[in-house]
Amino acid sequence: xxxxxxxxxxxxxxxxxxxxxxxxxxxxxxxxxxxxxxxxxxxxxxxxxxxxxxxxxxxxxxxxxxxxxxxxxxxxxxxxxxxxxxxxxxxxxxxxxxxxxxxxxxxxxxxxxxxxxxxxxxxxxxxxxxxxxxxxxxxxxxxxxxxxxxxxxxxxxxxxxxxxxxxxxxxxxxxxxxxxxxxxxxxxxxxxxxxxxxxxxxxxxxxxxxxxxxxxxxxxxxxxxxxxxxxxxxxxxxxxxxxxxxxxxxxxxxxxxxxxxxxxxxxxxxxx
Numbered sequence: 001x002x003x004x005x006x007x008x009x010x011x012x013x014x015x016x017x018x019x020x021x022x023x024x025x026x027x028x029x030x031x032x033x034x035x036x037x038x039x040x041x042x043x044x045x046x047x048x049x050x051x052x053x054x055x056x057x058x059x060x061x062x063x064x065x066x067x068x069x070x071x072x073x074x075x076x077x078x079x080x081x082x083x084x085x086x087x088x089x090x091x092x093x094x095x096x097x098x099x100x101x102x103x104x105x106x107x108x109x110x111x112x113x114x115x116x117x118x119x120x121x122x123x124x125x126x127x128x129x130x131x132x133x134x135x136x137x138x139x140x141x142x143x144x145x146x147x148x149x150x151x152x153x154x155x156x157x158x159x160x161x162x163x164x165x166x167x168x169x170x171x172x173x174x175x176x177x178x179x180x181x182x183x184x185x186x187x188x189x190x191x192x193x194x195x196x197x198x199x200x201x202x203x204x205x206x207x208x209x210x211x212x213x214x215x216x217x218x219x220x221x222x223x224x225x226x227x228x229x230x231x232x233x234x235x236x237x238x239x240x241x242x243x244x245x246x247x248x249x250x251x252x253x254x255x256x257x258x259x260x261x262x263x264x265x266x267x268x269x270x271x272x
Contacts, residue, residue, distance in 0.1 A: 036133040038240045043129055043137075043214060044117055046087030046233040049073045055215070059091065059113035066094040067220075069113035087233030089115055093149055093220035111221020113229070116156065117213045128160045128210040131188060134238035135207075139184045142232030143174045149229040150174055152218050157191065159209040165196040168206045172216070181234065185244050 045051050052073040059069040069091035076085050095111045120127035137157075143150050153172040168191040176182045191206045192199055214236065218229050 038133055038242075040138070040240075040243055041129065041131070041134060041238040042235065043211065043238055044236040046073075046235065047084050049083070049085075052087050054118060055087075055115050056118050057089070057113075057115040060110045060221075063109075064098050065110035065112075066096045066098060067110065067113050068092045068094075069115075071115050088230065089216070089233060090145065090228070090230040093152070093218060093226050093229050095221060095224065095226055109221060111225075112217055112219050114156065114215055114217030116215025119213055126160070126212065128212050129238070130210050131206075131238045132208045132210075134240055135187060135189075136239050136241070136244060137170075137186045137188060138235075138237045138239045138243065139172070139186075140181060140234035140236075141172070141174075141184060142179060142181045142234075143176070143230070144179045144232065145230035146227035147177065148225055149218060149220065149227050150177070152220050152223065152225050152229075153231065154217050154219060155186065155191075155214065156217055157206065157214045158212045159206065160212050161209075163195065166200070167194050168192065168209075169194050181232065183245055185239070185246060 052071060055071060057069055057071040059065065059067045061067055061069075069089070072088045072090070074085050074088050075083065091113055093111065093113065097110055137155065139155070143153070151171075151173070155170050155172060157168040158166070159168065170186050170191045172184060174182065174184070188206045188209075193204055193206075194200060216231065216233075218231075220226055220229075
């Protein structure tokens with residue numbers, strides 16, 4: 001227990017130092033005078049064991065469902081002394097409920113699993129990621145598992161000024177069906193604001209926000225999808241148009257590159 005508390009203290013001090021360094025760097029760069037940086041910004045990395053340990057994973061089994069979910073670290077090569085690798089989010093999507101499907105008069109909802117980054121408290125407030133100078137969310141992923149699960153993934157983002165239960169969400173669309181890695185680019189303007197899984201005011205956008213945490217969920221309950229799922233994880237970044245490696249087209253409201261805009265599908269609440 002003492003070791004665990006000391007580890008938590010060290011982590012908080014490290015995050016506090018990072019927040020202080022970020023603020024100092026902001027002053028030294030004189031952002032707003034010479035112009036803010038448009039360089040790609042890393043939001044989540046999945047390349048070390050520590051990266052994976054900094055994530056929280058959950059599924060409907062936590063509240064009475066029968067799905068399973070795991071988040072593992074897979075080495076790129078067992079002989080590589082750097083210990084670099086990738087993340088693997090996998091499990092079984094099921095729609096059934098355990099024997100007691102009603103708790104305190106509330107019917108449980110099944111058919112979801114997901115992971116997200118953990119909140120990062122510091123001595124100077126919570127650490128967040130400023131995306132006000134970036135236009136796209138860039139994800140490097142690899143989809144596997146049963147093909148019927150491939151179109152059930154969503155990106156979830158919570159910003160630093162949330163109303164209880166509010167999340168920004170966007171569906172993930174994959175082009176490759178052969179299990180190979182691919183890059184997906186989603187404009188921040190295309191994310192939809194949801195409250196406990198239901199769409200809210202469509203006139204607001206996520207542009208200019210600060211990210212508190214982000215993650216990915218698979219929502220099989222939306223379309224009655226069951227089966228084994230698997231998602232390879234490499235990186236998630238905030239980028240700009242010049243960093244997008246796919247053709248960009250404009251459909252009247254949003255720019256898109258390898259992704260579609262929100263389609264109005266009702267979404268279930270993912271793990272908290």
